[in-house]
Structures are given as C-alpha cells and as structure tokens.
Amino acid sequence: MTNTTEQKQGFVGGTANYLDERLGLGAVVKGFGRKIFPDHWSFMLGEVAMYSFVILVLSGTFLTFFYQPSMAEVHYDGSYAPLKGAQMSIAYASSLDISFDIRGGLIMRQVHHWAALLFVAAAGLHMLRVFFTGAFRKPRELNWVVGFLLFLMGMAAGFTGYSLPDDLLSGNGLRIIDGMIKGIPVIGPAVSSGFFGGEFPGTEVVARLYSLHIMIVPALIIVLMGVHLMMVVIHKHTHYSGPGRRDDNVVGYPLMPVYVAKAGGFFFLVFGVIAAIAATFTINPIWNYGPYDPSPVSAGTQPDWYIGWLDGALRLAPSGWDVVIAGFVIPMGVMVPLVVSLVFLALVAAYPFIENWVTKDKREHHVLDRPRNAPTRTAIGAAGVTFYGVLWAGASTDLIATNFQMSLNQVLTAMQILLILGPVIAYWVTKRACLSLQRKDREMVLHGRETGRVVRLPHGEYIEVHEPVDKYELWKLVDFKEYEPVLPRPDARGKITVGNRLRSAVSRLYFEDRIAPVSKAEYELAHADHAPAIEDKPKSKRKQKALTK
Amino acid sequence: MRRRPWAAGLVVFFGLVLSGGGYAAATNVVQSDIGSAEQIDEGRKLFLANCASCHGTNGEGAIGGPSLIGVGAASVDFQVGTGRMPGQASGPQLYKKPVQFTDEQIAAMAAYVASLAPGPAIPDEEYLRGDGDPTHGGELFRINCAMCHNAVGAGGALTEGKFAPSLAGVSAKHTYEAMVTGPQNMPVFNDTNLTPEDKKDIITYLKYVEDNDSVGGFELGSIGPVAEGLFTWIFGLGFIIAITVWLGAKSN
Amino acid sequence: MSELEKRYSPGLAAQTKRPIEDPGIEPHRVRMTDKSEKHARTAERQIAAMFGVSVIGAIIAIWGFFAFPIVDGDLSATRNNSLWMGLGMALSMLGIGFGAVHWAKTLMPDNEVSELRHQARSSEETRAQALEVVKLADGESGFTRRKLIRRTMYGALAFFPIPGIIIFGDLGPVVGDSLRHTMWKSGTRLAKDPTGIPIKASDVTIGSVFHVIPEGLEDLEEHKLEEKAKAAVLLVRVNPEDLNEDPAKADWSYQGIVAYSKICTHVGCPVALYEQHTHHLLCPCHQSTFDLANHCEVVFGPASRPLPQLPITVDAEGYLVAQSDFLEPVGPSFWDMRK
Structure with a gap:
C-alpha cells in the first residue's frame, strides 16, 4: 500500500483513497472483503429479522412525523365518517389521520405493523434454528443469551x-x-400507579410508552444487535456437517462480491414482500375498534401474536386458587401464568448452560448438529415448542370455538389438558422419531440406499439391490458427535454429591438411548460381508454427470 | 364436540332459549296493526301445520318449544325470516338456514302470533334506511353489541358452544327485530334502552361498515390480531423462506 | 484445531473413529453460465430487466402519491393511494432484490472455499501479557493494596444509582384509597352509557341488559375515564324466581333488577357478554364466566372472585339509584384489597 496514491483515479478510486487516508478503510476491506460465509437458507432467518428491523426504523420514522402521543381529548374531524365528531384522544385522532388523511400514511402504518409481526416471527424462527442445530454451544453461549434478549x-x-x-x-x-x-404481591398497586401515572387509564401512559417505543427499546435493540453481529464476526458463522466442513474451518462464499449481492439483494426482497403485503392486506384497522373507552370491549380481543402466548397463559390459568395470607391476597389467576412464563423464559435463556453442565464438553463447536443426531435436545425443543404453541393457541380459544363450531368451554379445558400432556407426548414422539432416523442413517451407511430393484441370484435367493452412498453423502451421515451417559462418581473426598447424582441421572435421560455412529470396523465388516448386495457401479448416472467438472 | 347427547337437557334448554321473548313482551308492549282477519286465519293454518307440534296448538308452548304468547310479530318475522324457525338440528343454538316460507306466509304467521297478545311489531321502514348518524351508532354498537358480535359485527363466541353470529349480510329489518326481541340468548334492547332512533343509528353504522371495503386492503375476516399473526407466519414468513431457499440453492 | 491451539476436554463425548476419511469439499458443479457465454448473456439481460422493472415500480409509487389526493369522506382515494404506492414500492424493491441475487447466483463465482478458524481463546503468551498488564495496573493504582479506597469506592458505586431510582418516585401518586372507591354513592342515579340518561326501573324489562354509568359521569371535568373504568356497571332484570339471592343482600336488588360491576375480577376486562337465558356473564378476554342469577359466582375461567354487586333501589321518581358505593373493591384482585 505504498505509492499508490498518485495513480490516475476515477471517482470511486478517489473516494476510496480519501476514506482510506483518513480512516484506514483499506485494512477493513482487506480483512473483511473476502471473509467466508457458509450458504444455507436457514442461515438467513436472522437476517430477515434484522432487515425487518431496518424497515421498522424507516417506516417508524415516517410515522413519528405525524403521530402525537397525547391523551388529551379532541373531537375527530377527519375523513372517516363513522367517527366524525366522536370524542377521542389526540393519539387516536392522529393515528386516524395517518391512516386516512396523509398520503402514504396508511401504507407506512401497514408496512410498520406487518414488519413488526415479521420481525418477531423471523427472530423466533431463527432462535429455533439455532436451538435445533446446537449452534448455541461453545463458544456461542453468550450470543444465545444476547439473541434471547433481542427476542x-x-x-x-x-x-x-x-x-x-x-x-x-x-x-x-x-x-x-x-x-x-x-x-403482583406487595408492589403491584404502586407499580401500576407509577406506570399509568395514577389510576388506569390516566393521561400519561401513551406518552410514556411512546418514549420507550421510539427511544429506549430501539436503542437497546440496536446495541444488542451490534453485539450479536460482532460476536458472529468473532466466531465466524457455523456450518452444517458435510464433506470438508470441520470445527476448525468455515466453508462457503466470500463476502465480496457474492454475499454483498445476496444479502444486499435479500434486504430489498424482504422489504418488497412486506410492501406487497402491506399494499394488499389490512392490518390493525384501528378505525374499526373506535377510541378507547373503559366500558366497551370487542369480541376477539387479542394481542399481537408474540404476546399471544402470555394471553393464552392468562386464559388457561386455574380458577379459585387464590391464596390469602394474613389478609393479604395473592391472585393465582395472575401469578400462576406470570411465574410459569418467567420460568419458561428462564429455561430458554439457560439452556446452553444446562446442556453443557451435562456434557461437560469444553470443545468449540462450529459444525452444526443435524437435529436427529441430538435426539434428546431435539425432543426437549419439541416439548418447548408444544408448550409455547398450546399457550399461543390458548389465546384464540374463542376463535377456535366459533370457527370449528365447538364449545368454548371444552376448547379451553382441552387446552389446559394439552398444556400438560402435549409436551410429554411431543418429547416422546420426537425422541423416538430421531432415533429411528438415526437408525435409518446407519442402515444407509452400512448397506447403501435401497433401490427398489429386486434380483434373483444364481442360487435362487432374492435380494434387493442396494446402491452405495457416494462418499460426500456418506460423510454427512457418519460425521457427528455423540455422547455417553455417566455414572455418579465420588469426588476427591470420596463422596457422591447430590449434584453429581443429578448430573448422572440427567445424562442418562439425555444419552442412554443412543444410536452410535458407524465405526470403522463395522463399516469394513459390512462391506466385506454384503459385497454381493451392493452394486459395483459407485454412483448413478445422474450423479456422475453432475459431478464432472 | 359440540353435539353432545344432552337428550332431555336439550329440550329443557330450548324451552328456556325461546321463552325470553315472552317476558320481554309482557312489560314492553309495542303493538301495531295486527293484520286482517283472513291473514290471521291463514297464519293460524300455517302455524298449526308447521309450528304447533312444539309451540302448542294455541301458541301456549309445549315440551319442544316455548310459549309464543306476546312475542310479537317481530319475533316471528326474525325467527322464520332468517330460517332459524322451524328449528331442526339439535345443538346449543339455532342456526340460520334457507328460509322455508314465502314473505306472505311469514307475514301471515306473524299476524297470527301478534293477534295472540301484544308484542314487538315489525319495524317501520324509516328506521331501516341507514340514513342516521353513524358516529353515534358506532358508539352505541361498541357499548351494547361489540362484546359479543365484534367491533364490526364479525361475530364471536359465547359459552358452551353458543355464539353471537356474524352480522354480515343480515338485513336491517332482522337486525332491528333482533334488538327488540332478543332471540335465543341475546338480551333484549327495548325502546327505552335503545330508542328507535338509536337503533336506526346502529343500523346506519353497520351499513357503512358493510358497504365500504377496508381502505387497507383484504380484511382477513376482521377478526383481529390472531388472523394477522397466522397470516404473518404462514404467508409472510412462508414466502420469505421460499425466497431464502431459492437464494441458497445452487444455480445451474 | 491446529496444533498450537488448546485441547479442551470433550466431556462425555464418545470417541468413535469415523469409518471413512473426510473426502473434502465436493468438486465444483459447473453452471450453464460458466460454460456458455450465451447463457451468461441471457442472465445478464434478465438481471438488467429486473433492475428496469424496479425503476418502473418506483415510478408507479410516485404516480400513486400524486394521482390520488385525499378527498374528505371518499375512502377510495385513500385506498388507491395506499394500494398503488405500496405495489409500486414492492415492485421497485423486488426488482432490485431479484436482480442482485440472480446476478450473484448466475454470474458471480460459486466455488465454495474454506477458511481456517481460530479458537476464541487468546494464545498463552497473550494471556500472560494481559495478566501482566492487569497486575501492573493494579500495582500502579494500589487497587488491591489500598483497602480503604477500594471499599469506599464500592460503597459509593452502590449508593450513587439510588437517586436515579428515587427520582422516578413521582411517576404516579401514592396509592391511597382510590382502588377501593368508585363514583357511586347513596342516591346516585343509574344512567345509560354513553348518553348519561337516567334509567327508570320500569324501563328495564325482563331479559334486558343496560350498560350503566353513574349519573354525572359525563359532566366530570377530569378523570372521566378513570372513574368510568371503575364505575361501569351492568344492569339486568331477570325473573325474580330465577334469582338466587344471598338473604343478607336481598334488598340490594329491585324486583329482579340487579346491578353488577362490569369489571372482571381476573384482570379487568369489561365482562359484558350477557346470555339472557343462562344468566351467564362471559368475559371476552379470558373467558371467565359468572352466574348472574347466583350472585355472580365464577362458574368457569380464570377469575376467582364473584363480580361485586352494586346495591340499588328506586328513588321517589321511580329512577334506579345506588344505595351506596360497592362494598368491596371492583376489578382485579390486588395485594392489600382486604385491608
């Protein structure tokens, strides 16, 4: 990088030179320009969330120019006839004006709301991807926690x-x-008074929520997102198991130009999809609901989907469990849902540490697990998803009842039962399914792929011809980490501690049922033994063609 | 799930369901001209042929159905005019069905039932035109109706399999009649509670909502955030995942 | 991991030898666009066309903004404005997006390459040096040595945020008795929501339901919504035979007319769904169900307390009036509600 400055430069060259001489950007481009990113569709879910957030900031900025967070009362005088003259807060009136009387306002409001739903949905799906592939393992435990906070x-x-x-x-x-x-015991009424600035609904809460919504929360999201991405750069992205993919390398395409084009283009695709949805589908038609008044309520009063599971928890809460201690009331219809959801969230946040406490595997993991190769984790995940899913569905008991012509009460009771039984069933079914899939993989490694072609051997025996799996495919099937349960062992003082016993029990739960990967000895034996059943031809014609360079 | 074999319980339930109109009418006398003698006679014949097995030969009520004395013409016009009566399927609630009688026949039966005792009459056309105040109507609708029928009349759930039906496509006349008679488990909104003018405003509001498509685009059933959330997951995210798969696939 | 890097314990991992050697990254699959210039040129044209479509989309969006000015009372103008601007923007975004990705997929190289990773852990040497730095800083500052400074600093750090919390003390007033009292008092007439017209007992026919506010609520200068949020009442007349009343509260109703708080005792939604024949009140938010004929006992759902009853009677002119305020707090249960 010496002596390059005085060559002939176009505008781009000139700008690059200007920036490098002041900021040293050359080193950044050199360092990051050819960074390798692995390619897989499921690696883009986090990106969807990030792009949705960018869209939220853009559309939200537009909205702030017109929205007024005041709860003072006015009489509406906008374009929407069935509210003309109605008394309402300025906040509601200005939201109506954005919807009806400002060009581009409605489309921006709808873009903002659809993008918000998509933001949390994509983040949730991204979390599930990370969970089920074990991407949270060392060294990424902290990034899991950051991602959890982002959610x-x-x-x-x-x-x-x-x-x-x-x-x-x-x-x-x-x-x-x-x-x-x-x-909430003890502090409840005081916290409520602080939140609403007095009694509900008060005249403060909208303005307070507004400053949280446009300042504190987005700032936290931006900071956490920065940390999240910084950690991705430090760790480099994980990759799925496959030939040439190891824990000490990363296989994929360079940032420049491929990823700049793909990821940059993808931002526009996400924006385009949201804009298309916002142009054609109504979201949150606030004009239908009318101004807030504490007396009315509409059938089908539900929160947006990401709060739905908490609303579901409130609906499925037990009745009549209220506890009175020395005249003080603990309302269990509130406390049970609250505590259960907090415990659920805590378990989600702590999962990487729980799993590591069992495996005590201190190695760095950069090759992702196929979900079937970690049957117990996958089963726990399925149980968690079921639990969340039942709570979520619980928030729409009334709609389920009317749309499927069932009794509201029976739907609700069924959900309560499902909330307990569902995760157990999901755990068991998933674990069995994973083990079966592992067994299938094992069969495939040892005996090849079933071709469906049955031949009669000269001595009269009928066999189905198995076609060997090509070596790249084979590697994917055999390259995984597996663990063995541990027995409780006495520590240095010769004692078996409770923790030790517990860990041993949990390790059995995790790893007792396991399908070991095919060992070298097994593989060689199988291939010596079953030689006649395997076709000599190593690959099918199609595969062969595809592999020729 | 809904159709539980309630057997005898159901019969009693139905008795309860339809008896309310009687109480309502007893204290809320809104009587109109009760029709000509021939019309009443014609109505009586139709009644005997189609209704008397449940409601008794003189409309006094029987095991299958409640007394119709004092329910008024409005009740008959609503129940028969929306096809709910004659009832057939057993269940927590009567459904709307194809109407089984001509307008004349319904009018005749209504006249006959109205002749039994005074009761709410079929509303005047002037309240049904939808030329009232939609703002006031909207406010009244939210306070008195939206908790069951949803803020724009998309319907909602009640207990034990009962439901408040969607108001889409319900005629102004039937809406008005439902308010005055309180069919099935719907409460009665008599003329001191919601004056005829109030009812006219409510009808005006409903007409406005029905006649004007949502400015935002397709409405997803107007049932609120649940539909929006499902749409996001299935179509929004589904479409974007399709794009990511295309993005990650190798080109040939 | 390369030789220099630390070997971590594998924990419970089983060490099974893989049956085959890692075959390495699959060979590159040649694309049509790599092989034939003709295909490459087609792809180039496709990409350019998509970028062109994007420009058209932007133009549609701009046209949509100007072509549909807002007309008061005409919702179709707003609809068209939103629709065409949205579709135009979508087209312009999708054009760029599909173009860029198509470019990357067809014309940019698609050989997968491998790059080495390194452990997050710093090398032993670096760690030693870092430790040196920390020790040096400790020595220079006397952090460990000067206990007094250290401990007072901890104290200061623990105390300084407290004003930052206290300063929010005026977010809301101290909760006094407000949660226990509503606007209702002896003689307040029951009025229709939202008009405020008082209700006569004779207006309330059997099977009727009235949504009720205290008379005078509409005239309040301030705290109207706060008062309404506590005082909203549901007024129903049932056949007195159907009413199973607590003997102690027998005079709280008037000829089968009963008034109950409309605010759910679970989390406070308006419990407004009244079923005329079952006498059940259903909360649309979380499905708590109360039996109005049986002093609003909870018969289903997450609520635990019956809805509070407002004792009513009639005044000289026949209007329904409250005998007093509610005798217990309305709405969601809270910690010290019984005190």
Whole structure:
C-alpha cells in the first residue's frame, strides 16, 4: 500500500483513497472483503429479522412525523365518517389521520405493523434454528443469551407500539396489563400507579410508552444487535456437517462480491414482500375498534401474536386458587401464568448452560448438529415448542370455538389438558422419531440406499439391490458427535454429591438411548460381508454427470 | 364436540332459549296493526301445520318449544325470516338456514302470533334506511353489541358452544327485530334502552361498515390480531423462506 | 484445531473413529453460465430487466402519491393511494432484490472455499501479557493494596444509582384509597352509557341488559375515564324466581333488577357478554364466566372472585339509584384489597 496514491483515479478510486487516508478503510476491506460465509437458507432467518428491523426504523420514522402521543381529548374531524365528531384522544385522532388523511400514511402504518409481526416471527424462527442445530454451544453461549434478549426486546417493542394508537383494542390490552401488575404481591398497586401515572387509564401512559417505543427499546435493540453481529464476526458463522466442513474451518462464499449481492439483494426482497403485503392486506384497522373507552370491549380481543402466548397463559390459568395470607391476597389467576412464563423464559435463556453442565464438553463447536443426531435436545425443543404453541393457541380459544363450531368451554379445558400432556407426548414422539432416523442413517451407511430393484441370484435367493452412498453423502451421515451417559462418581473426598447424582441421572435421560455412529470396523465388516448386495457401479448416472467438472 | 347427547337437557334448554321473548313482551308492549282477519286465519293454518307440534296448538308452548304468547310479530318475522324457525338440528343454538316460507306466509304467521297478545311489531321502514348518524351508532354498537358480535359485527363466541353470529349480510329489518326481541340468548334492547332512533343509528353504522371495503386492503375476516399473526407466519414468513431457499440453492 | 491451539476436554463425548476419511469439499458443479457465454448473456439481460422493472415500480409509487389526493369522506382515494404506492414500492424493491441475487447466483463465482478458524481463546503468551498488564495496573493504582479506597469506592458505586431510582418516585401518586372507591354513592342515579340518561326501573324489562354509568359521569371535568373504568356497571332484570339471592343482600336488588360491576375480577376486562337465558356473564378476554342469577359466582375461567354487586333501589321518581358505593373493591384482585 505504498505509492499508490498518485495513480490516475476515477471517482470511486478517489473516494476510496480519501476514506482510506483518513480512516484506514483499506485494512477493513482487506480483512473483511473476502471473509467466508457458509450458504444455507436457514442461515438467513436472522437476517430477515434484522432487515425487518431496518424497515421498522424507516417506516417508524415516517410515522413519528405525524403521530402525537397525547391523551388529551379532541373531537375527530377527519375523513372517516363513522367517527366524525366522536370524542377521542389526540393519539387516536392522529393515528386516524395517518391512516386516512396523509398520503402514504396508511401504507407506512401497514408496512410498520406487518414488519413488526415479521420481525418477531423471523427472530423466533431463527432462535429455533439455532436451538435445533446446537449452534448455541461453545463458544456461542453468550450470543444465545444476547439473541434471547433481542427476542424479549422485540416483544417489548411490539407491545409498546401496539398500545400507541390508543384504540379500544389496545386500550383493553393495557387494561389487562394493569390487572396483571396490580396482582403482583406487595408492589403491584404502586407499580401500576407509577406506570399509568395514577389510576388506569390516566393521561400519561401513551406518552410514556411512546418514549420507550421510539427511544429506549430501539436503542437497546440496536446495541444488542451490534453485539450479536460482532460476536458472529468473532466466531465466524457455523456450518452444517458435510464433506470438508470441520470445527476448525468455515466453508462457503466470500463476502465480496457474492454475499454483498445476496444479502444486499435479500434486504430489498424482504422489504418488497412486506410492501406487497402491506399494499394488499389490512392490518390493525384501528378505525374499526373506535377510541378507547373503559366500558366497551370487542369480541376477539387479542394481542399481537408474540404476546399471544402470555394471553393464552392468562386464559388457561386455574380458577379459585387464590391464596390469602394474613389478609393479604395473592391472585393465582395472575401469578400462576406470570411465574410459569418467567420460568419458561428462564429455561430458554439457560439452556446452553444446562446442556453443557451435562456434557461437560469444553470443545468449540462450529459444525452444526443435524437435529436427529441430538435426539434428546431435539425432543426437549419439541416439548418447548408444544408448550409455547398450546399457550399461543390458548389465546384464540374463542376463535377456535366459533370457527370449528365447538364449545368454548371444552376448547379451553382441552387446552389446559394439552398444556400438560402435549409436551410429554411431543418429547416422546420426537425422541423416538430421531432415533429411528438415526437408525435409518446407519442402515444407509452400512448397506447403501435401497433401490427398489429386486434380483434373483444364481442360487435362487432374492435380494434387493442396494446402491452405495457416494462418499460426500456418506460423510454427512457418519460425521457427528455423540455422547455417553455417566455414572455418579465420588469426588476427591470420596463422596457422591447430590449434584453429581443429578448430573448422572440427567445424562442418562439425555444419552442412554443412543444410536452410535458407524465405526470403522463395522463399516469394513459390512462391506466385506454384503459385497454381493451392493452394486459395483459407485454412483448413478445422474450423479456422475453432475459431478464432472 | 359440540353435539353432545344432552337428550332431555336439550329440550329443557330450548324451552328456556325461546321463552325470553315472552317476558320481554309482557312489560314492553309495542303493538301495531295486527293484520286482517283472513291473514290471521291463514297464519293460524300455517302455524298449526308447521309450528304447533312444539309451540302448542294455541301458541301456549309445549315440551319442544316455548310459549309464543306476546312475542310479537317481530319475533316471528326474525325467527322464520332468517330460517332459524322451524328449528331442526339439535345443538346449543339455532342456526340460520334457507328460509322455508314465502314473505306472505311469514307475514301471515306473524299476524297470527301478534293477534295472540301484544308484542314487538315489525319495524317501520324509516328506521331501516341507514340514513342516521353513524358516529353515534358506532358508539352505541361498541357499548351494547361489540362484546359479543365484534367491533364490526364479525361475530364471536359465547359459552358452551353458543355464539353471537356474524352480522354480515343480515338485513336491517332482522337486525332491528333482533334488538327488540332478543332471540335465543341475546338480551333484549327495548325502546327505552335503545330508542328507535338509536337503533336506526346502529343500523346506519353497520351499513357503512358493510358497504365500504377496508381502505387497507383484504380484511382477513376482521377478526383481529390472531388472523394477522397466522397470516404473518404462514404467508409472510412462508414466502420469505421460499425466497431464502431459492437464494441458497445452487444455480445451474 | 491446529496444533498450537488448546485441547479442551470433550466431556462425555464418545470417541468413535469415523469409518471413512473426510473426502473434502465436493468438486465444483459447473453452471450453464460458466460454460456458455450465451447463457451468461441471457442472465445478464434478465438481471438488467429486473433492475428496469424496479425503476418502473418506483415510478408507479410516485404516480400513486400524486394521482390520488385525499378527498374528505371518499375512502377510495385513500385506498388507491395506499394500494398503488405500496405495489409500486414492492415492485421497485423486488426488482432490485431479484436482480442482485440472480446476478450473484448466475454470474458471480460459486466455488465454495474454506477458511481456517481460530479458537476464541487468546494464545498463552497473550494471556500472560494481559495478566501482566492487569497486575501492573493494579500495582500502579494500589487497587488491591489500598483497602480503604477500594471499599469506599464500592460503597459509593452502590449508593450513587439510588437517586436515579428515587427520582422516578413521582411517576404516579401514592396509592391511597382510590382502588377501593368508585363514583357511586347513596342516591346516585343509574344512567345509560354513553348518553348519561337516567334509567327508570320500569324501563328495564325482563331479559334486558343496560350498560350503566353513574349519573354525572359525563359532566366530570377530569378523570372521566378513570372513574368510568371503575364505575361501569351492568344492569339486568331477570325473573325474580330465577334469582338466587344471598338473604343478607336481598334488598340490594329491585324486583329482579340487579346491578353488577362490569369489571372482571381476573384482570379487568369489561365482562359484558350477557346470555339472557343462562344468566351467564362471559368475559371476552379470558373467558371467565359468572352466574348472574347466583350472585355472580365464577362458574368457569380464570377469575376467582364473584363480580361485586352494586346495591340499588328506586328513588321517589321511580329512577334506579345506588344505595351506596360497592362494598368491596371492583376489578382485579390486588395485594392489600382486604385491608
């Protein structure tokens, strides 16, 4: 990098030179320009969330120019006839104006809301991908926690935004929050008073939620997202198991130009899809709900999907469990859902540490697990998804009842039962399914792929011809990590501690049922033994053609 | 799940379901001209042929159905005019069905039932035109109706398999009649609670909502955030995942 | 891991020898566009066309903005504005996106390459040096040595955020008695929501339901919504024979007319769904069901307390009036509600 400055430079060259001489950007481009990123569709889910967030910031900025977070009362005088003259808060009136009287306002409102739903959905799916492939293992445990916090912040951003239009739907949502807060022992009523600036609904809460929504929460999201991405750069991205993919390398395409084009183009694709949806599908028609008034409520009062599981928890809560201690009331209809959801979230956040406590595997893991090769983790994940899913579905008991012509009460009771039984069944079924798939893989490694072609051998025996799996495919099937359960062992002082016993029990739960990967000896034996059943031709014609360079 | 073999319980239930109109009418007398003698006679014949097995030969009620004395013409016009009566399927609630009688026949039966005792009459056309105040109507609708029928009349769930039906496509006349008679488990909204003008405003609001498509585009059933969430997961995310798969696939 | 890097314990991992050697990255699959210039040129044209479509999309969006000015009362203008701007923007974004990705997939190299990773852990030497730095800093500052400074600093750090918390003390007033009282008092007339017209007992026919506010609520200068949020009441008349009343509260109703708080005792939604024949009140939010004929006992759902009853009677002119305020707090249960 000496003596390059005085060559002939176009505009781009000139700009590059200008920046490098002031910021040393050359080193950055050199360092990052050819960084390798592995390619897989499931690696883009986090990107979807990030891009949705960028779209949220862009559309949200537009909205802030017109929205007024005030709960002072006005008479509506906009374009929507069935509300003309109605008394409402300025917040609601300005949201209506954005929807009806400002060009581009409605499309931006709908882009913002659809993008918000997509943001949390994509983040959730990304978390599931990370969980089921074991991408949270060392060295990425901390990034799992950061991602978890991002998901919580996504929910917080969504909730604070949901309440801003101050319509009937969101107002009843706030009222539910108020009821939950008030139910918290000791501090409940005081916290509620602090949140609403007095009694519900007060005149403060919308402005307070607004400053959280446009400042604190997005700032936290940006900081956490920065940390999240920085850690991705430090760790480099994981890759799926496959030929040439090891824990000490990363296989994929260079950032420049391939990823710049793909990821950059993908931003526009996400934006385009959201814009197309927003142009054609109504979201949150606040004009239908009317201004907030504490007396009415609409059938089908539900939160946005990401808060749905908490609403479901409230619906499935037990009745009549209230505890009175020395005259003080602990309302279990609130506390049970609250505690259960917090425990659930804590388990999600802590999972990487729990699993590592069992395996005590201190190595770095950069090759992802196929979900079937970690049957117990996959089963735990399936149980968790079922638990969350039942709570989520619980938030729409009324709609399920009307749309499927069932009794509301029976739907709700069925959900309560499913909430307990569902995860158990999901755990068991998933674990068995994983083990079966592993067995199938094993068969395939040892005996090749079944071709469906049956031949009669000269001595009269009928066999099905098996076709050997090509070596690249084969490697994917045999290259995985597996673990063995551990017996409780006495420590240095010769004692078996409770923790030690517990860990041993959990390790049995995790690894007792296991299908070991094919060993070298087994493989060689199988291939010596079953030689006649395997075709000599190593690959099918199609495969062969595809592999010729 | 809904159709539980309630057997005898059901019969009793039905009795309860339809008896409310009687109480309502007893204290809420809104009587109109009760029709000509021939019309009443014609109505009586139809009643005997189609209704008397459940409601008794003189409309006094029987095991299968409640008394119709004092339910008024509006009740008959609503129940028969929306096809709910004659009832057939057993269940927690009567469904809307294809109407089984001509308008004249319904009018005749209504006249006959109205002749039994005073009761709510079929509303005047002037309240049904939808030229009232939609803002006031909207406010009244939210306070009195939206909790069961949803803010724009998309319907909602009640207990034990009962439901508040969607108001889409319900005629102004039937909407009005439902308010005055309180069919099945719907409460009665008499004329001191919601004056005829109030009812007219509510009808105006409903007409506005039905006649104007959502400015935002397709409405996903107007049932709120649940539909929006499902749409996001299935179509929004589904479409984007399809794109990621294309993005990650090798080109040939 | 390369030889220089630390070997970590594998824990419970079983060490099974793989049956075959790692065959290495699959050979590159040649694309049509790599082989034939003709295909490459087709791809180039496709990409250019997509970028062209993007420009058209942007133009549609701009046209949509100007072509549909807002017309008061005409919702179709708003609809068209939103639709065409949205579709135009979508087209312009999708054009760029599909173009760029197609470019990457067809014309940019698609050989997978491998890059080495390194452990996050610093090398032993670096760690030793880092430790040196920390020790040096400790020595120079006397952090470990000067206990007094260290401990007072901890104290200061623990105390300084407290004002930052206390300062939020005025977010809301101290909770006084407000949660236990509503606007209702002896003689307050029951009025229709939202008009505020008082209700006569004779207006309330059997099977009727009235949504009720205290008379005078509409005239409140401030805290109207706060008062309404506590005082909303549901007024129903049932056949007195169907009413199973607590003897102690027998005079709280008037000829089968009963008034109950509309605020759910679970988390506070308006419990407004009244079923005329079952006398059940259903909360649409979380499906708590109360039996109105049986002093609003919870018959289903997550609520635990019956809805509080408002004692009512009639005044000289026949209007329904409250005998007093509610005798227990309305709405969601809270910690010290019984005190």
